[in-house]
Amino acid sequence: MARTLFEKIWDAHLVDKAADGAATLYVDRHLVHEVTSPQAFEGLRIAGRSVRRPDATLAVADHNVPTTARAEGIRDPESRLQVETLEANCAEFGVPYFAMDDVRQGIVHIVGPEQGMTQPGMTIVCGDSHTSTHGAFGALAFGIGTSEVEHVLATQTMVQRRPKSMRVTIDGALHPGVAAKDVILAVIGAIGTAGGTGHVIEYAGSVIRGLSMEERMTVCNMSIEAGARAGLIAPDAVTFDYLRGRPLAPGEADFDRAVELWRALPSDPGAAYDREVKLDAAAIAPLVTWGTSPEDVVAIDGVVPDPADARDAGKRAAMERSLAYMDLVPGTLMTEVAVDRVFIGSCTNGRIGDLRAAAAIARGRKVAAGVSAMVVPGSGLVKRQAEEEGLDQVFLDAGFEWREPGCSMCLAMNADRLEPGERCASTSNRNFEGRQGRGGRTHLMGPAMAAAAAITGRLADVRDFNE
Amino acid sequence: MESFTTLTGVAAPLPMVNVDTDMIIPKQYLKTIRRTGLGQYLFDELRRTPDGERIADFVLNRAPWDQAKILIAGANFGCGSSREHAPWALNDFGIRCIIAPGFADIFYNNCFQNGMLPIVLPQADIDTLLAAASGCGNHTFTVDLDSRTIAHPGGEIAFDIDPERRRRLLEGLDNIGLTLEKAAAINDFESRQRSAAPWLYA
Numbered sequence A: 001m002a003r004t005l006f007e008k009i010w011d012a013h014l015v016d017k018a019a020d021g022a023a024t025l026y027v028d029r030h031l032v033h034e035v036t037s038p039q040a041f042e043g044l045r046i047a048g049r050s051v052r053r054p055d056a057t058l059a060v061a062d063h064n065v066p067t068t069a070r071a072e073g074i075r076d077p078e079s080r081l082q083v084e085t086l087e088a089n090c091a092e093f094g095v096p097y098f099a100m101d102d103v104r105q106g107i108v109h110i111v112g113p114e115q116g117m118t119q120p121g122m123t124i125v126c127g128d129s130h131t132s133t134h135g136a137f138g139a140l141a142f143g144i145g146t147s148e149v150e151h152v153l154a155t156q157t158m159v160q161r162r163p164k165s166m167r168v169t170i171d172g173a174l175h176p177g178v179a180a181k182d183v184i185l186a187v188i189g190a191i192g193t194a195g196g197t198g199h200v201i202e203y204a205g206s207v208i209r210g211l212s213m214e215e216r217m218t219v220c221n222m223s224i225e226a227g228a229r230a231g232l233i234a235p236d237a238v239t240f241d242y243l244r245g246r247p248l249a250p251g252e253a254d255f256d257r258a259v260e261l262w263r264a265l266p267s268d269p270g271a272a273y274d275r276e277v278k279l280d281a282a283a284i285a286p287l288v289t290w291g292t293s294p295e296d297v298v299a300i301d302g303v304v305p306d307p308a309d310a311r312d313a314g315k316r317a318a319m320e321r322s323l324a325y326m327d328l329v330p331g332t333l334m335t336e337v338a339v340d341r342v343f344i345g346s347c348t349n350g351r352i353g354d355l356r357a358a359a360a361i362a363r364g365r366k367v368a369a370g371v372s373a374m375v376v377p378g379s380g381l382v383k384r385q386a387e388e389e390g391l392d393q394v395f396l397d398a399g400f401e402w403r404e405p406g407c408s409m410c411l412a413m414n415a416d417r418l419e420p421g422e423r424c425a426s427t428s429n430r431n432f433e434g435r436q437g438r439g440g441r442t443h444l445m446g447p448a449m450a451a452a453a454a455i456t457g458r459l460a461d462v463r464d465f466n467e
Numbered sequence B: 001m002e003s004f005t006t007l008t009g010v011a012a013p014l015p016m017v018n019v020d021t022d023m024i025i026p027k028q029y030l031k032t033i034r035r036t037g038l039g040q041y042l043f044d045e046l047r048r049t050p051d052g053e054r055i056a057d058f059v060l061n062r063a064p065w066d067q068a069k070i071l072i073a074g075a076n077f078g079c080g081s082s083r084e085h086a087p088w089a090l091n092d093f094g095i096r097c098i099i100a101p102g103f104a105d106i107f108y109n110n111c112f113q114n115g116m117l118p119i120v121l122p123q124a125d126i127d128t129l130l131a132a133a134s135g136c137g138n139h140t141f142t143v144d145l146d147s148r149t150i151a152h153p154g155g156e157i158a159f160d161i162d163p164e165r166r167r168r169l170l171e172g173l174d175n176i177g178l179t180l181e182k183a184a185a186i187n188d189f190e191s192r193q194r195s196a197a198p199w200l201y202a
């Protein structure tokens, strides 16, 4: 029978299936970070259990780490305790760990792929919702809670009910100036933040085929913002080329055998999905969000929408609340909205390709007066690569800050955060109330768009910069 | 794990859609290395001003809802971050049952891991329960997992739940312990995988 990519991975990892349909799935790789793991290790300790497969586990601190003055360590005592707790737990349970001064340290979802740990056909979990990022390699990657982290540490399995499948096909050609971030924002705008609930989304179509590995990660990363359990993209030559030679990828002796297995993964012709959505690439413009939900998207040359046009009372109330929080007036041109801060980074857009796209806009220009803009590479290796290419100098010359790697102002657990009322053009993935700091206002967009906003001091159309 | 059989207590109405886990428990409280003590920070930015003053008209700051054990909420409750601190904070506050038209998947699953019961009902039933939980008078509900019913001052509503999840909650079963009973099947899987793709093993 014709099977989807999702079904093939699912079937290949079934350890046990209960009569009622609950499946015990084997977990190939487990990524761990400091925020969602302390209580899990504590649970193991109390029950006298060990980590079943330290060799399939990798830990890194990312959420709490400072992005300046690394050598001084972590000032905030609670943040420091959390990172130290992770270090101690990794030492006690034998889990490999990238320390803060290791060049391989970075955001967990950037580190895994970069090391070649993320491979096609795998099941991957992490106590973090953006684990969906790893689906870009054709791996089934779920974000899980801390109790499940403990369960995976102890058993290397997870108990799951089989999600439904959805295919989102994006065919056609993207217009110049339209980035991977716009593609995924368009998908979320189309199906809504609960549109993917209970589903695994497979992204398909000529647009997806044409994306680089990094761009595919941007797309899969925000599957969770569409409510999906996971995102998936069929592996192909782009995937295999990316993986070859990475430290944790199959070595030269095994690589061709691995590729042979990976080639059998893509969905069979005629495989059925529970739901199909199609988007026309030509209809996607550079997008920004106007509200406090990632589904609140609008073309950069559009206007702040009017709650009076909402489809029902619930939606209208939500829009009114968002607009009040965002301090925006319906009908205002998006390009008239002035920003105070710009954040370029996160597991959505903190890879080298993202920094190149932003630097292309920043090169030879200056950050607008009164705007504070920062670039936070997603990992130490991304940072080093950017510096080798001179991108750090491009940013510094333009007046951007150049920081150490970490989650930073994506969620503002460290010192990088918005002040109440500040408005930020951000390449991260969530514009929730208070996400980047209490009272802070977030507009999501791609990296080139964020750089353009830094230069103009307002939300800006990147197409105006391509002279 | 604590079992869940019946729960009787005040139900609080929170008819907002897309309540995300950042809202349920803001990130500054994720620095804890414990599961307990988060109840005081539940919905922090809705409950307190930046200066720490209580916002009097937020429902969980008002009697009798400040004693709520049940929350009636809007669609897509618990979306966003996977943080289990969200159900921990609700649990620590005393809320062990959330009733909504729909939940985000990870949050929904996290509830069961903590002996908490998330109930999905059609919007019409939610509207009935919101009305019963608002206004003046009696706001005491009884949620009975065994009979799958919610008794409220105006009547009774039945709900559906996955039978296995229900069994585990009623008996308060330890999920890890149950899986470890399958050690033989896990060992078998590993030896099969190791011979097919040895590079997956260090």
Ligand code: SF4
Binding pocket: A062, A063, A107, A108, A109, A128, A130, A346, A347, A348, A406, A407, A410, A411, A428, A429
């Ligand atoms: S960069 Fe943001 S979304 Fe990604 S893991 Fe860090 S906090 Fe989460």
